[in-house]
Amino acid sequence: MTAILPQVTPVPEQFTPVPDIEAILASYPQAKRESLIPLLQDVQEKHGYLSRGAIARISQYLSLPASKIYGVATFYNQFRFQPQGRYHIQVCRGTACHVKGSAAVFEAVKRELKIDAGQTSRDGLFSLEVVACIGACGLAPVICVNGVFHASVTTKSVVKILDTYRRKAAKNDDEAA
């Protein structure tokens, strides 16, 4: 598996308080190195991503260097280091989608949003994730945005799809103003 490294800045010595993290840590009273992955999963489930503060606190709790924790976490595609965007895009890279050109679709999304998997666009609108088969192989290649499936996506149509979400966000913002 190829790890996609996030742009990570060094963890400061002092960490900022992370809501609920103490309760999560308390559920691992015999904290050991083997607790790291489930602990990271629990924190991400609660917060939606792994903040620098959370990593620093886990590092302290497990007596593991933060660099080691980043090393482990970046190996797995499941972990995120930024909050999810308003629209969370999942690009399927399962076999059926791969055969139908999902690699090119993934590249097109990255180009359009200027982010990589695991990252969130600067405007906070989009976040990107690569997933294995999402159970819609007959519609391959598929992307899923906030739970909505888009079928037979191409490098061109995916740009239009993203534009649709941009317009939708702008319209919602206008109506809310």
Ligand code: FES
């Ligand atoms: S491989 Fe993409 S939905 Fe199954």
